[in-house]
Amino acid sequence: MNMEASNTESTSLPDQTDLAKKRDLMQQRVSRSLKRRHNQETRFKLMGMAAVGTALAFVLLLFVTILSKGLPAFWQAHISLEIYFDEEIIQIDEKPVRMVNESEAAFNQRMLAWQTQLGFVNFNRIILDAISKEIPEARDYQRDAMRLVTSGERFGLRNMVQEDPSIIGTSQRLWLLADANVDVWMKGNINRELGDAQQQLSARTRDWVDELEAKGVLKNRFSTALFMNPDSRSSLASAGLAGAFVGSLMMMLIVMFLAVPIGVASAIYLEEFAPKNKLTDLIEVNINNLAAVPSIVFGLLGASVFILWFKMPLSAPIVGGLVLTLMTLPTVIIATRSTLKAIPPSIRSAALGIGASKVQAVFHHVLPLAIPGILTGSILGIAQALGETAPLLLIGMSSFVASVPGTPFEQSTALPVQIYLWQGNELRNFFEARTSAAIIVLLALMISLNAVAIWLRKHFETRW
């Protein structure tokens, strides 16, 4: 505006000096306003940079928090003990062998009787004997000594004997998992200055821990328990992700084998075959909506249809898989449709032109070109389903399951649900880190899935 004003005035010249004055004034005004406007420009740009910076900072903060909390949990306190499988303590019969004319039921019963006998063996005494080799006074303070090793390890020893009874009477050096509280104390996850009343371990046990650590008997070793064991509540240190991992894997397989074929088929129908009318319009709106329906609503659907009507088992991966399939379906359909849309019509025309039928044109010519896009979309959908928690809670997966499921019809948890369960554990000092470790595992799986998707897109996708 200002420039226009100065232009018009320079064309009509009434008085030289007056004009120069006016021009000076005008230029001052313009330069002042320009300065203001340029400042505004810089401010605006800085605000934009600040916004991007904030968003990136959030990403960074999130990852740094989770990694710094979770990475130490991959290494867990272990105690090295000379375990003597004392034949005085382990007094059991010979392990039964199935006889020729024995029915399976009878053999199972004999086996169970043997296992019951083994179950009565006091493995705690074996552990205590081993501890007292390291700490001589441990025998006098059994309670304090037994707090060193997590309670689940006695079952570990029992399983060793059950597998191979010939180890009775021999001794071997084993790394046993230390108690969760020992781990907390060693890593300094509890304030060491707190008084006895607030400490989880007695003063004597704490001294022993420091002593054993100095001797190198107690050490942080890579925690295989985290990956190999199912969840546990009685022996917190040996709680692991195996059950949740297998449960999640089963659900992902179900999603993969149901959502992807069904989604791709319906996308093909809607994009290539369906007549364009009100009905297909409605279906399209419906699918777009379904993609934005809150995931918890799918959980409600699963609870009322699969659990209440079809009487499917609670907490089973099959139900979780079906619910997640329904949830992933719109994602797969939308991704496939946009890939199909991007393939130029000339390819279809060329196929039709040389006499292919419509089905042939689609399946022989269009679909092969769309495969990379379809795969990318499907993998992203599966990754999204992997991280979903809320619908699983509603089909009973919030329950505690201490076993690895063998079939999709057994009780199971899933990785995100395990995270939910662990974050609520009372022993916060220990489980904050372990939950973060579980999150790292989940994120690592999701990131690898996404990386595969990105790689597929980069290497195979054709831009038309």
Place this chain on the structure above:
Amino acid sequence: MNNLVLIVVLLMMLALVYQIGLVRSRKVAITTSGSKVRLHSRPVYHGVLLAIWTVVPAALIYAIWNFLQPGIIESMVVAQLPPEALAGTDNDLRILLRRITNLSTGFGLTDEALPYELTAAAYMQQLRVTGQTFMFALIASIAAAALVFNWKRIQPELRARNHVERVVRFLLIACSTVAILTTVGIVLSMFGEAMRFFSFVSPMDFFFGTTWNPRFSTIGASGQTGFGMLPLLWGTLMIALIALAIAVPVGLMAAIYLAEYAPSKVRSVAKPVIEVLAGIPTIVYGFFALITVGPFLSTFGATLGLDIRATSALTAGVVMGIMIIPFISSLSDDIITQVPKAMRDGSLGLGATKSETIRKVVLPAALPGIVGAILLAASRAIGETMIVVLAAGNSPVLTANPFDAVSTMTVTIVNQLTGDLDFASPQSLVAFALGLTLFVITLCLNVVALVIVRKYREQYE
């Protein structure tokens, strides 16, 4: 194991029959005189068609038979049991049948079997063998008949391709109805359960009640109170508003910067990194809120003299805001880049600075699309569950103080359905009424947003 073998056998049959069709088709293509005849369809289609006609009926019979056989055998065995065996309760009968099944499969029993159990087991075993034999015979004969009949139909003029394509088309249509059935299922199931809930509690009390305090009571007891939805709705809205108050400025400014200012290198790194936020599972955000953001806000509030609870509407809102930043930034980015370049050039040509062009020309043009993006983000925030379950504090009271703990509709759905409640009680059924409300709210937001975005796209395409 047996079933697995059978499935493999069926698949092999499929392949074999396909080959037979192929061979036959090639044979009919050459007439006795040695000259070639034009086939209507390629040999492949003859093979596929023959395979479909032969194996699909066989597989269907196999499935139905296996579905019905155990029940029929069981009732036949029960029918010939002596009366003294049937004297007990249903449970006793189930145990008895279990024992007989174990005996008949050769698994055996741990104690002595009664004589009638042994005869029943033998009878069951015999029935099973007969059943299996009959099934195999039936499947084999039907498959063979279909094979022979359809093998003869393979003639040059058979429109095999059209038949196969009709089957393919039917399968495609069947698949695309799944999505529709899902919607129908959601609406019907939630509507049905919600109606059952409204037979206990009047809709007026539910939608306009201001206290949420459902107490345990026996089924059918009259005077159910404390099912007022408003505190939950208010908690949901408050958290969503806090989330939008964080995500809209950050997301929008980030989108503007990335679309208009950022050098392409910055853009190609920053955009995917911000989008990572959208891919992180919400349970992770919930945990993040619980261990980092909540305590931080609480101590921060203490230095200002504010009493902020670690799990509060503010904590949940802030973290949810972080989560929905990418929804707003990505969609707005797309929309801003779609504004025609000519409009920018016009403004710049008149002497406007870049920021003036953005604020006065680009943003007004992109406004409908941005509103659509914000609405989509809002619907995402309203339906979000895990963040609020962990970080909102679960206290269903009507409060205007964002530093207090609140509860939301999604949290309540989870709470009401994960306890040890009977599915038929109003305490559980209320979850479906809440779910229906949630579904309707998010549906409206989504439809409005989609319509706006679509209109906007059409305007500039």
